[in-house]
Amino acid sequence: MTPRPDPALCAALRGDLLDAGYTAAAVRELWGPLADDAIGHGLARPALAALGARTDALAVLARLLFLGVASPVAEVDAALPRTRAAGMVALGLAGLEETAVRPTATIRPQEAGTETGSVQWWIAADPDEAVVGGPLPVGHVLGVGGASLTLAGLQLARPVARVLDVGTGCGIQALHARLAAPEVVATDVSMRALEYTRLNALLNDLDGIETRHGSLFEPVAGERFDRVVSNPPFVITPRAAGVPAYEYRDGGLAGDDLVAAFVHGVGDVLAPGGTAQLLGNWEYRADADGLDRVRGWVADASAPLDAWIVEREVLDPLAYAELWVRDGGTAPGTAGYADLVGAWLDDFAARGVTAIGFGYVLLRRPAHGLPTLARYERLTRPVPEGLGIHLAAALAAHDTLAELDDERLAASVLVVAADVTEARHHLPGAEAPSVIELRQGGGFGRVVEVDPALAALVGACDGDLAVGPLVDAIADLLEVDAVALRADVLPRVRELLFTGFLAFA
Structure with missing residues (x-):
C-alpha cells in the first residue's frame, strides 16, 4: 500500500x-x-x-x-x-x-541528536523482514537502519542554504538536513519512497522539504546546492534472473558503477565550497586496489573535488553475498538461498572481484583554486556515533593549514584536545619507554605512535608558547639539531591538527 x-x-x-x-x-x-x-x-x-x-x-x-x-x-x-x-x-x-x-507500515520513534540537544521524530516506513516474515517485496521502502544512522551522524552541522538528499528513501536524511538548512530537495526513483518522505515531513511538522522523482542528479540538473547527502542504493547486485532488484539498495547499475556515477557527477550540482557526503561500496579486483579505484573516480569527476575517503570495512565475496541475501529476508537453509548466493559469486567472478570495501565518502568543490585535500585511509576500529562535528573540525583545520607555511605554523600556539591521553609502554626493568602512544577518545578513536620529541611537544602544547620555541627547547633538551627537528616534527604536527589531537589555541 x-x-x-x-x-x-x-x-x-x-x-x-x-x-x-x-x-x-x-x-x-x-x-x-x-x-x-x-x-x-x-x-x-x-x-x-x-x-x-x-x-x-x-x-x-x-x-x-x-x-x-x-x-x-x-x-x-x-x-x-x-x-x-x-x-x-x-x-x-x-x-x-x-x-x-x-x-x-511501521511508525517508529527516533531520537535525533543535534549540537544543542536532541529532537524526537516518528519515522514511517514499510514493515521490515521481521514483520513480513519472509523475503521483502522489491519496492520495499526501508526505515531507519544502521547505515541511515551512520550517515545522519556524519552530516556536517554547519548551517547552509540548500541541501540535496539523493535517494531519500523514507526521508530520514532529509529530516536531518532540514535541521541545518531552510530548503531541502529530496529525490528518489521510487514514488512510494517520496510519499513516505512527504508523510514523514508532515508527521514531524517540518516544512521546506521538496520531493522530486528521478535518478541521481537528473531531477536537479542546472541547480546548485551547498550540501549533498546520500545513502544511495549502493549494494552491488547481480544483474541475473531470479535476483530481486530491491529499489532501496540496488540502483540498477552493474558492480559499483552507481557510486562511481555519483562521484563523477556530484561536482556539477555543488556550489563553490559545497560538500557531498555519502556511504558506498567499491570493488577490489585482481588488478586494482579498491581505494585506488575510488581515487580514479575522483580524478575523473566532472569538477575538481577535494576528497576524504574513509574505508571502514572489507568483506570477501562470500561474506558480502550472504549479508545481502539475508538482508532481503532469505535465510540460510531456505529455498533459493544457495541459488542467490551463487548468483552473487558468479557476478563477482566475472569481474575478478576479490573483496568489497565499504566506507564514507566526503567530497568538496573548492571555493576557489584547485583541490588541496586528497586523503584515502582505512580506519576499521569502532568509532563513536556523531562524527559530523569531528569532520567539520578536520576540514576547518585543513583549510587553516593550507594557508600556513612552516614558518607561520611554527609561530602558532596550540593546545591538546581534551579527549587525548598518552600511554607509555615499558619493557620490564627499562627506564625509558619502548612505545609512546597518543590515544584519541573522540573522533575516529585514532592511536598514534610518537617518538619522545613529538610526545614532549604535544605535552607542552598548553596554549602558552608557540610551536617553534617549544621545538627549539626540546632540541636543546635532547641535544639534537633544532632545524632538523623542526623539519621532522612540523609535518607530523600538521597531521595531529587535522586528525584532532591538537587544535589552534
Whole structure:
C-alpha cells in the first residue's frame, strides 16, 4: 500500500503520538533492554511477551506501529482518538480486517541528536523482514537502519542554504538536513519512497522539504546546492534472473558503477565550497586496489573535488553475498538461498572481484583554486556515533593549514584536545619507554605512535608558547639539531591538527 500523506491527518496523528508519550525512550522502558536488543536481531517475541495483554495507549501503539501486529479497532481508536483506525486507513498506513486494524507500515520513534540537544521524530516506513516474515517485496521502502544512522551522524552541522538528499528513501536524511538548512530537495526513483518522505515531513511538522522523482542528479540538473547527502542504493547486485532488484539498495547499475556515477557527477550540482557526503561500496579486483579505484573516480569527476575517503570495512565475496541475501529476508537453509548466493559469486567472478570495501565518502568543490585535500585511509576500529562535528573540525583545520607555511605554523600556539591521553609502554626493568602512544577518545578513536620529541611537544602544547620555541627547547633538551627537528616534527604536527589531537589555541 502506498502512503497518502494528508496534512490534517498527519497533524492529528502527531498529536495522538505526543499524547500517548510514544517516544524512543518510553518504548525501550516499556519492554526493557533485552527485548529491545532482540528487536535489533529481528526477534519480536520478547517484546510481545513484555507487553502481555496491556491495552494502554503506549502499549497499543508499540504493538501496532513498532512491531506491526494487528490490533482490535476499539483499542486503536482509544489509543489514537484524533486519528482513529479510519484515519490510519486514509493515510495508507493500515487496512481493516473485520474488527482488527492491520498495519501496512511501521511508525517508529527516533531520537535525533543535534549540537544543542536532541529532537524526537516518528519515522514511517514499510514493515521490515521481521514483520513480513519472509523475503521483502522489491519496492520495499526501508526505515531507519544502521547505515541511515551512520550517515545522519556524519552530516556536517554547519548551517547552509540548500541541501540535496539523493535517494531519500523514507526521508530520514532529509529530516536531518532540514535541521541545518531552510530548503531541502529530496529525490528518489521510487514514488512510494517520496510519499513516505512527504508523510514523514508532515508527521514531524517540518516544512521546506521538496520531493522530486528521478535518478541521481537528473531531477536537479542546472541547480546548485551547498550540501549533498546520500545513502544511495549502493549494494552491488547481480544483474541475473531470479535476483530481486530491491529499489532501496540496488540502483540498477552493474558492480559499483552507481557510486562511481555519483562521484563523477556530484561536482556539477555543488556550489563553490559545497560538500557531498555519502556511504558506498567499491570493488577490489585482481588488478586494482579498491581505494585506488575510488581515487580514479575522483580524478575523473566532472569538477575538481577535494576528497576524504574513509574505508571502514572489507568483506570477501562470500561474506558480502550472504549479508545481502539475508538482508532481503532469505535465510540460510531456505529455498533459493544457495541459488542467490551463487548468483552473487558468479557476478563477482566475472569481474575478478576479490573483496568489497565499504566506507564514507566526503567530497568538496573548492571555493576557489584547485583541490588541496586528497586523503584515502582505512580506519576499521569502532568509532563513536556523531562524527559530523569531528569532520567539520578536520576540514576547518585543513583549510587553516593550507594557508600556513612552516614558518607561520611554527609561530602558532596550540593546545591538546581534551579527549587525548598518552600511554607509555615499558619493557620490564627499562627506564625509558619502548612505545609512546597518543590515544584519541573522540573522533575516529585514532592511536598514534610518537617518538619522545613529538610526545614532549604535544605535552607542552598548553596554549602558552608557540610551536617553534617549544621545538627549539626540546632540541636543546635532547641535544639534537633544532632545524632538523623542526623539519621532522612540523609535518607530523600538521597531521595531529587535522586528525584532532591538537587544535589552534
